[in-house]
Amino acid sequence: MKKFSLHPCGNYRESYAQELSIFETNFGRICLCLFLLILFFVAPFIVSPYTLYILNIIGIAAIAAVGLNILIGYTGQISLGHGAFFGVGAYAAAILATRLDVSFLIAIPAAGIITAGVGMIFGLPSGRLKGLYLTIATLAGQFIIEYVLIQWEGLTKGTMGITLPVPKIMQWNISGDKAFFFLIFISLVLMTWFAVNIMRSKFGRAFIAIRDNDRAAEGMGIPIFKYKLLSFGISSFYAGFAGALWAYYMVSITTEPFNLGLSVEFIAMVIIGGMGNIPGAIFGATFITLLNELLRYLTVFLMNIDFIISWGLNIAPLKEFVFGLAIVLFILFEPRGLAELWRIIRSSFRLWPFSY
Amino acid sequence: MANYPIELPPVAVFVLGHKMSEIILQLNNISVVYSDVIQVLKGVSLSVEKGHIVSILGSNGAGKTTTLKAISGLLKPENGEVTDGEIIYDGKNIQNSSPEYITRQGIIQVLEGRQPFKYLTIEENLRVGTATRSGKPYKQDLDLVYHYFPVLVSRRKALAGYCSGGELQMLVIGRALMAHPQLLMLDEPSLGLAPLVVKEIFRIIKMINEEHGTTIVLVEQNAAMALQVAHYGYVMENGKIVMEGMSKDLMNNPDVKEFYLGMAASGIAKSYKDVKSYRRRKRWL
Amino acid sequence: MDFFLQLLVNGVCVGLLYGISAMGFVMIFKSSSVLNFAHGELLALGAFFFLALITWAKLPILVAFILTLIGCFMLGFLIERFFLRPLIGEKLIFVIMLTVGLAAMFKGLILLIWGGNLYTYPSFLNESMALNMGAIYIAPVYTATLIISMIFLIIFGLFFKKSAQGIYMRSVADNQKAALSLGVHVRRVFALSWAIAALVASMSGIVLGIMNGVNVHDLSSIGLKVFPVVILGGLDSIGGAIVGGIIIGLLETFTGGYLSPSLRDVVPYIVLVFILLIKPYGLFGLVEIERV
Numbered sequence: 049m050k051k052f053s054l055h056p057c058g059n060y061r062e063s064y065a066q067e068l069s070i071f072e073t074n075f076g077r078i079c080l081c082l083f084l085l086i087l088f089f090v091a092p093f094i095v096s097p098y099t100l101y102i103l104n105i106i107g108i109a110a111i112a113a114v115g116l117n118i119l120i121g122y123t124g125q126i127s128l129g130h131g132a133f134f135g136v137g138a139y140a141a142a143i144l145a146t147r148l149d150v151s152f153l154i155a156i157p158a159a160g161i162i163t164a165g166v167g168m169i170f171g172l173p174s175g176r177l178k179g180l181y182l183t184i185a186t187l188a189g190q191f192i193i194e195y196v197l198i199q200w201e202g203l204t205k206g207t208m209g210i211t212l213p214v215p216k217i218m219q220w221n222i223s224g225d226k227a228f229f230f231l232i233f234i235s236l237v238l239m240t241w242f243a244v245n246i247m248r249s250k251f252g253r254a255f256i257a258i259r260d261n262d263r264a265a266e267g268m269g270i271p272i273f274k275y276k277l278l279s280f281g282i283s284s285f286y287a288g289f290a291g292a293l294w295a296y297y298m299v300s301i302t303t304e305p306f307n308l309g310l311s312v313e314f315i316a317m318v319i320i321g322g323m324g325n326i327p328g329a330i331f332g333a334t335f336i337t338l339l340n341e342l343l344r345y346l347t348v349f350l351m352n353i354d355f356i357i358s359w360g361l362n363i364a365p366l367k368e369f370v371f372g373l374a375i376v377l378f379i380l381f382e383p384r385g386l387a388e389l390w391r392i393i394r395s396s397f398r399l400w401p402f403s404y
Numbered sequence: 405m406a407n408y409p410i411e412l413p414p415v416a417v418f419v420l421g422h423k424m425s426e427i428i429l430q431l432n433n434i435s436v437v438y439s440d441v442i443q444v445l446k447g448v449s450l451s452v453e454k455g456h457i458v459s460i461l462g463s464n465g466a467g468k469t470t471t472l473k474a475i476s477g478l479l480k481p482e483n484g485e486v487t488d489g490e491i492i493y494d495g496k497n498i499q500n501s502s503p504e505y506i507t508r509q510g511i512i513q514v515l516e517g518r519q520p521f522k523y524l525t526i527e528e529n530l531r532v533g534t535a536t537r538s539g540k541p542y543k544q545d546l547d548l549v550y551h552y553f554p555v556l557v558s559r560r561k562a563l564a565g566y567c568s569g570g571e572l573q574m575l576v577i578g579r580a581l582m583a584h585p586q587l588l589m590l591d592e593p594s595l596g597l598a599p600l601v602v603k604e605i606f607r608i609i610k611m612i613n614e615e616h617g618t619t620i621v622l623v624e625q626n627a628a629m630a631l632q633v634a635h636y637g638y639v640m641e642n643g644k645i646v647m648e649g650m651s652k653d654l655m656n657n658p659d660v661k662e663f664y665l666g667m668a669a670s671g672i673a674k675s676y677k678d679v680k681s682y683r684r685r686k687r688w689l
Numbered sequence: 690m691d692f693f694l695q696l697l698v699n700g701v702c703v704g705l706l707y708g709i710s711a712m713g714f715v716m717i718f719k720s721s722s723v724l725n726f727a728h729g730e731l732l733a734l735g736a737f738f739f740l741a742l743i744t745w746a747k748l749p750i751l752v753a754f755i756l757t758l759i760g761c762f763m764l765g766f767l768i769e770r771f772f773l774r775p776l777i778g779e780k781l782i783f784v785i786m787l788t789v790g791l792a793a794m795f796k797g798l799i800l801l802i803w804g805g806n807l808y809t810y811p812s813f814l815n816e817s818m819a820l821n822m823g824a825i826y827i828a829p830v831y832t833a834t835l836i837i838s839m840i841f842l843i844i845f846g847l848f849f850k851k852s853a854q855g856i857y858m859r860s861v862a863d864n865q866k867a868a869l870s871l872g873v874h875v876r877r878v879f880a881l882s883w884a885i886a887a888l889v890a891s892m893s894g895i896v897l898g899i900m901n902g903v904n905v906h907d908l909s910s911i912g913l914k915v916f917p918v919v920i921l922g923g924l925d926s927i928g929g930a931i932v933g934g935i936i937i938g939l940l941e942t943f944t945g946g947y948l949s950p951s952l953r954d955v956v957p958y959i960v961l962v963f964i965l966l967i968k969p970y971g972l973f974g975l976v977e978i979e980r981v
Binding site: 531 | 864867868872
């Protein structure tokens with residue numbers, strides 16, 4: 049049994065098991081438990097519905113971002129197709145629910161698995177390609193999936209969109225922000241737990257080896273193609289799962305949101321959060337979602353100022369500009385993302401007042 | 405002769421002979437650290453006389469290449485830095501200057517392992533050598549390089565990627581000559597080449613030195629060959645200079661003979677194993 | 690048959706334009722291995738800058754054209770200096786995302802100033818430039834495209850083969866360390882390649898604007914179409930970019946003409962996936978020699 053301590057003042061790891069431990073101290077474990085308790089038992093009952101809606105969007109984005117981080121941050125393969133994969137998940141769930149009357153408890157994971165399959169198909173080029181070429185291959189995947197979603201009207205109803213039924217557990221309807229809050233955040237906690245643990249397993253180590261040097265990894269006997277595909281599969285599963293949740297939450301879906309812009313947003317979440325850091329992906333998802341909301345609020349605010357109306361300026365694109373600027377600034381000034389900032393803040397508290 | 409206030413007639417230069425010789429490059433106690441943690445050079449001092457060939461010998465990892473890179477400013481892209489000491493070239497301090505500046509002062513380094521521009525033709529490769537004085541005519545220099553390396557003439561339109569190792573070594577030396585170097589630094593020109601080609605290359609190095617008065621710093625594993633053409637030699641080990649002297653003195657030094665020329669005092673080659681055991685008994689310095 | 694020939698001619702013209710747009714992209718990639726996702730926005734910036742000069746400042750066409758080229762040349766230079774240079778030696782994904790961020794910034798900026806409307810240039814191409822060959826009609830703008838493309842191709846061919854700067858640029862693309870050891874100003878080469886790329890991009894932006902009207906969404910989506918073009922031709926081959934452009938242009942016009950207009954825009958990407966699976970380094974790309 050580990051001794052209870054508030055914080056270690058250095059690296060005291062003595063065994064590999066300690067190296068693998070998720071929490072350095074029990075203090076961290078307690079903090080997380082407290083946070084989760086507040087999140088589940090206090091937060092949904094006191095915040096406004098709007099805040100709850102934002103939290104739900106953050107939760108869905110975080111699931112997708114955690115998955116993408118497995119691919120980008122841990123396996124080193126860049127995918128520009130995750131926006132479309134998210135859409136595949138949403139449509140898979142919608143079609144399963146409307147055509148086959150599948151219960152949402154099965155439809156959501158099934159959508160994840162279908163998306164994993166699609167993701168693996170577009171991950172196939174990774175057998176022969178890497179770096180830039182693979183990135184471009186996933187870009188093509190994005191456009192092709194978008195096209196199929198719009199054009200395969202028999203299945204997706206094209207631009208008409210699909211309306212999903214209300215998810216039910218026995219007799220209990222899951223509708224409204226509060227019910228979805230529990231659905232989304234329980235999923236997020238489970239998915240994060242799974243992601244953290246897969247990174248501590250043989251698979252996670254193989255992914256990291258491929259990221260750091262794929263040739264050397266191959267030399268060490270890791271079948272890199274298999275693992276790259278697996279990484280594509282897992283990460284698409286996350287995207288599809290998140291997409292399915294999103295579809296149920298939004299009730300009706302069209303093809304419009306699943307464009308390249310969404311893919312870029314997901315990557316931005318991973319980068320701004322911190323690559324190769326699972327809590328980082330959650331930070332990134334929070335940051336991007338809040339930024340989007342803030343900018344929406346700001347543009348509405350600015351558009352109502354007479355002065356700007358008299359100028360005849362269209363303020364809406366300001367959102368796009370600031371979004372781009374945020375990405376650029378993060379890459380130039382803190383490429384390791386919010387996770388690194390969080391670590392700096394934490395350790396400066398820990399070491400205070402003797403930071404050297 | 406810039407260091408002398410009065411211009412001496414050539415005869416006087418001749419008469420004063422050895423004393424008159426001018427130090428073109430001086431390294432004073434330099435240390436080099438990579439990535440802020442790995443110290444590779446631990447106080448290296450050496451001086452190079454104008455018009456001389458100076459060879460630096462030493463085993464792998466002794467710091468020879470790092471010394472050259474410290475001089476030519478190529479440490480920075482590899483995250484290395486001269487942390488201590490000074491490098492004086494032609495009266496100017498050049499430690500930690502940019503490679504663009506240093507090459508324009510007349511120091512050109514020929515990198516280890518040839519490094520041609522694979523997708524450029526031989527002639528285009530040579531033209532890149534004129535980067536330090538871009539815009540100036542280069543035809544004459546091309547002729548000069550072809551005069552030293554006639555092999556290249558027939559290959560001038562061929563892509564460098566398809567040339568043999570010997571041709572490439574000649575190409576990269578020629579490419580450096582295009583820059584009109586005052587100080588030419590060659591990093592292991594004999595690497596991976598057949599003995600006859602090595603001989604030819606060293607003959608040309610000697611010729612360049614004699615005909616143009618180009619100062620040459622030669623880093624080599626092939627100590628016998630290097631000491632034959634060089635005037636002066638340094639021996640490095642573990643980031644330090646452990647021995648220096650005129651080439652012929654070094655050649656006769658029993659330690660150098662044993663370690664680098666592979667001969668025992670009696671003149672018979674010793675086996676590698678014996679050298680190893682000897683080395684354990686008596687470490688240099 | 691006439692329909693076929695007309696499509697062929699249109700395809701070649703559109704393709705040439707794609708090829709020229711891709712050329713700037715390839716240039717940046719070749720010298721500094723940066724995959725520029727902001728290329729479409731560079732096209733749009735050029736087109737809008739030209740628009741502003743001829744409609745707001747009311748400058749003569751030729752003056753405006755030259756000013757646009759100069760302005761974009763400078764812009765490319767500044768982009769490299771302030772955004773790309775700090776990232777030299779960083780991971781691929783950072784560089785890619787930086788250009789993605791830049792793309793969003795430029796697009797936002799253009800939308801702020803001009804909005805998402807479709808503008809047209811006042812027509813200044815003489816109808817006498819149109820060519821009539823039997824039943825085939827080549828519109829003046831296509832003739833102009835052909836002429837400008839040819840001029841640029843020849844200029845760039847000469848620049849890279851003959852001029853000192855061109856050879857230095859190729860040497861940096863080939864072996865950066867060796868170029869540095871010979872005193873090639875590597876950072877200057879990077880900056881120059883961005884400047885030239887922006888110049889070429891603005892030029893093709895203007896021609897595209899003459900052809901289809903100026904709209905930021907259209908132009909930036911053409912920036913993404915550069916990817917299939919360059920993959921087909923090989924990421925590092927300038928001649929390949931032109932051939933790739935023509936192939937994609939033909940594919941598009943024929944799919945649009947014979948199959949379905951909606952398939953037209955996605956066909957390049959379908960082709961792209963197949964190329965990547967079969968011949969990953971394109972038709973003319975250099976196979977990367979990798980050693981552990």
